[in-house]
Amino acid sequence: MNTHNILLKSFCINKELLKENACHIAFTGTANYIPWIGVAMTSIMMHNPASSFAFHLLLNQLPQDEMQKLSSFSQKWKVPIFIYMMNDAYISTLCHFSRYIINGKFIASFIYRFFIPDLLAESTSRVLYLDGDIVCNGFLSHFMSINLDNYIVATAPDLKSKDYAARFSLPNYFNSGVILINITRWKMNDITNLLLSNLNLYQKKKIDLPCPDQDVLNIVLKDNTFFVSRKYNMPYRLVRPSLFKKSIKNENPSSASLIHFIGAIKPWTTYNQTVPIVRVWAEAKANSPWAETPLHSPASQKAIHQAARAARSDHAYLRMIGLYLKFIKSKFDGTPKHGY
Template sequence: MNTHNILLKSFCINKELLKENACHIAFTGTANYIPWIGVAMTSIMMHNPASSFAFHVLLDHLPQDEMQKLNSFSQKWQVPIFIYIMNDSYISTLCHFSRYIINGKFVAAFLYRFFVPDLISEISSRVLYLDGDIVCNGSISEFMTMNIGNHIVATAPDLKCKEYATRFSLSNYFNAGIILINIDQWMKKNITSLLLETLNLYQSQNIDLPCADQDILNIVLKDNTFFVSRKYNMPYRLVRPSLFKKSIKNENPSSASLIHFIGAIKPWTTYNQTVPIVRVWAEAKANSPWAETPLHSPASQKAIHQAARAARSDHAYLRMIGLYLKFIKSKFDGTPKPGY
């Protein structure tokens, strides 16, 4: 992959802080996701004080105020941050898969993770890719240094691995939100090009890919994946139960080092701050340059309904009544139905 085409510019914040033994970690996202990436990075530093890191962040653009906060983070924790501003105009020509089109616009950031190894290959032979909706609650040094042989990636089984594996006739299926990548093997086998070719092949045949880029990663890497325990990718769902629907059972996140908030509801919503594992996330936020970044208030019918359920779970009955009334009103006042 020619990185000159996919990249507009790159630079490093405080490169002089880079240590030879640093563990490299990469995040991707649009600019509005930077605060949550910043909280995830903070949680990693808080729970791994004896380790050396270098962070890599792939973005569509970088606002000046976020640049200042990233620099503040870098200075506080004495860690370099490599920034990559991606060329969305070019990347959008590489794929026309309909699932990447939102509100009529192709969101190139969905493809960024495909390019992480190419961009970092001259700096490191290994990188841990993380989604921004994670929180670290323990040591990840064992995972970062794990011997995975000649496997290209190491990652944990998806929560619905049996169902998803059957769909594509695979023996197993991983969640792509947390992936330890053997960059040398990735580059040797030209995985980035294979991912893009396979994605477009499915598109040309009008084959539905419910999980899009995650499906493609599983298909291409089916014989090159080293599976690890969910200690390093524990799925956690914040959906609240209704009166007629049983609560979702999550595994105990206290035993995990990396917790992944899967699904549409995230820890940066105002109505989930009493959940114990969200308190861990909130502690990281409070210790980050993004401490004052506002949480998301419920702004859709689904979100208002979830907030009402959360109030009921917290025994905040007056707030619950107000939210249920607001939910009923939202069905008639033009409030959008989906979204959180």
């Protein structure tokens, strides 16, 4: 993959802080996701004080205030941050999968992770990719030093691994929110182009992929994946139980190093701050340059309903009643069904 066309520009914040033994970690996202990426980075630094890191951010935009906060983070933790401004106009010509078109616009950030190995090839031979809705609560050194000589990636099984594997006739199925990548073998096997060509082939054949980027990663890497414990990608769902629906059972995240808040409900919502593992996330936020970034108040029908359930769980019954009344009203006043 020629990286010249996919980049508008790249630069590094405090490159002089890069250490030879640094562990390289990459995130991708749009500008509105930068605060949550920042919280994830802070949690990594807080729980791995003896390790050296270098962060790589693939972004569509970088507002000036976020640039200042990233610089502040870099100075505080003595860690370099490499920035890659992605060329969405060009990337949109490489992939035509309809699931990535929202309101008539191609959302290129969905496939930024495909380009990480090509962009970092001159910097490191391995990189850990992380979704921005992750919090670190333990050591990463063992995971990042796994022997990958015979594999392209190391990942953890998805929560619905058996079902998804059966759908695509795969031996196993991983969640793509955490991927340790052997860059040398990735490039040797031309994985980036294989991912793009497979996505376009499925689109051409009108074959639906429920989780397109994750599905195609599993399909292309099926024989080159080393599976690790969910300790390094523990799925955690913040969905609250209703009166007629049983509570979702999550694994105990206390012993996990990386907790992944899967689903539409995230830790940066006002109504989830009492959940124990969210308090770990909140502590990282409080110790980051994004401490004052506002949390999302419930603004959709689903979010209002979830906030009402959370109030009931917290025994805040007056707030619960108010939110249930607001939820009923939202059914008729044009409030969007989904979102924060």
